[in-house]
Amino acid sequence: MIYDVAIIGSGPAGMTAALYGMRAGMSVLLLEKAFPGGQMVSSHNIENYPGFHGISGAELAQAMKKQLTEIDYKTAEVVQMDLSGSIKLLTTKKETFQAKNVIIATGANPRKLGFSNEEKLTGRGVSYCATCDGAFYRNKTATVIGGGNTALEDALYLAKFCEQVNLVHRRTAFRGDQSTLNQIRANEKIKIYTEYIPVELVGEEQLSEVVLEHTETKDRLTLKTDGLFVAIGYQPNVSFLPEGILKSDFGEIITDKNMMTNLEDVYAIGDVRRKELRQIVTACSDGAEVISAIQRKVNL
Numbered sequence: 001m002i003y004d005v006a007i008i009g010s011g012p013a014g015m016t017a018a019l020y021g022m023r024a025g026m027s028v029l030l031l032e033k034a035f036p037g038g039q040m041v042s043s044h045n046i047e048n049y050p051g052f053h054g055i056s057g058a059e060l061a062q063a064m065k066k067q068l069t070e071i072d073y074k075t076a077e078v079v080q081m082d083l084s085g086s087i088k089l090l091t092t093k094k095e096t097f098q099a100k101n102v103i104i105a106t107g108a109n110p111r112k113l114g115f116s117n118e119e120k121l122t123g124r125g126v127s128y129c130a131t132c133d134g135a136f137y138r139n140k141t142a143t144v145i146g147g148g149n150t151a152l153e154d155a156l157y158l159a160k161f162c163e164q165v166n167l168v169h170r171r172t173a174f175r176g177d178q179s180t181l182n183q184i185r186a187n188e189k190i191k192i193y194t195e196y197i198p199v200e201l202v203g204e205e206q207l208s209e210v211v212l213e214h215t216e217t218k219d220r221l222t223l224k225t226d227g228l229f230v231a232i233g234y235q236p237n238v239s240f241l242p243e244g245i246l247k248s249d250f251g252e253i254i255t256d257k258n259m260m261t262n263l264e265d266v267y268a269i270g271d272v273r274r275k276e277l278r279q280i281v282t283a284c285s286d287g288a289e290v291i292s293a294i295q296r297k298v299n300l
C-alpha cells in the first residue's frame with residue numbers, strides 16, 4: 001500500500017496532522033518509536049492548553065491518541081529513509097513503508113544539565129519550560145540557567161510573578177539579545193550570576209537548593225530556590241534523517257510557510273522545525289497547517 005501521508009513521531013504535532021489527515025480522507029500512517037505524546041508526557045500539569053484548567057500530559061496524549069480511529073498507528077522506529085523519489089520509503093527494523101508525503105514530527109528535547117538526580121527532580125522543582133511551569137512558582141524564588149534568548153526571556157517572564165529570579169550564566173557575555181538583557185538588568189527582581197555553573201542539585205523529593213561554582217575561582221555558592229529552569233538549548237531529534245534536509249546551525253529543520261522542507265513532499269512540524277514558540281498549541285497548529293498545505297497541493 002502507498003499511504004497518502006506517513007508521519008514520524010506522535011507528539012501533539014504528529015497526532016494533530018494524523019487527525020486532520022484522517023478527517024480529510026487521506027490514508028495516514030503514524031510511526032512512533034516509543035509511546036504517544038512526546039515531551040508533554042513528562043508534564044504533570046498542563047495549564048496553558050485551551051479547554052483544560054489543568055490536565056496531565058499523559059492524559060492529554062491519551063485523549064489525542066483516542067481520536068485517531070481511522071489511521072494506521074504503528075510502534076516502530078524508522079531507521080532508514082529514501083526521500084528522493086515521488087514515492088518515499090520509510091524503513092523500520094521490521095518492514096518498509098511507502099508514502100506520497102512524509103511529515104517529520106520527531107520533536108526536540110531540551111538539553112539537560114547532566115546531573116544524576118536531574119530526572120528525578122524534573123517536575124519537582126526542575127523544569128525546562130518557563131512558559132509551561134512558571135505559574136507554579138508565584139511569589140517564590142526561581143533560578144534560570146543559561147545565557148541565550150530563552151534564558152533571558154524566561155527570567156523576564158518569571159520575574160512577573162516570582163518574588164525573586166536568579167539568572168545564572170557560565171560566561172560574562174550573553175548570547176541573548178542586548179535589548180532583552182537591558183530589561184533584565186533594569187529589573188530589580190532579577191539577580192545575575194555570571195561565570196557560574198551549577199554543580200549540584202539539592203533535594204530528595206523536591207528541589208531546595210542549587211550549588212554553583214565560579215568558573216575561574218572555583219568558589220562555591222548555594223542558592224535556595226523553589227524552581228530551577230534549565231534553558232541551555234534544544235536538541236532537535238534529527239539524527240536518523242538522511243543527508244540533504246536543510247537545517248539551522250542548531251539542527252532545527254528549516255521549512256517554508258507550508259511546513260515543507262527543501263525536499264519536495266517532505267514536511268517538518270512541531271518542535272523539530274525552526275520556530276519561535278515551542279508549545280503544545282503551536283505544535284497542533286503546525287499539524288493542521290501541514291495537512292491543509294498537502295490538500296491544497298493535491299487539489300491544484
Ligand code: NAP
Nearest residue numbers: 113146147148149150151153170171175197231232233234
Ligand atoms: P542558545 O542560544 O543555544 O543558548 C544556550 C545557552 O545555554 C548559552 O548561553 C550557553 O552558554 C548555555 N549553555 C549551554 N550548555 C550549557 C551547560 N551545560 N551549562 C551551562 N550553560 C550552558 O539556546 P536558546 O536560548 O534556547 O536559543 C535557541 C535559539 O532560539 C537561538 O537562536 C535563540 O536566539 C532563539 N530564540 C529566540 C527567541 C526570540 O527571538 N524571541 C527566543 C528564544 C530563543 P554559552 O553562551 O557560553 O555557549
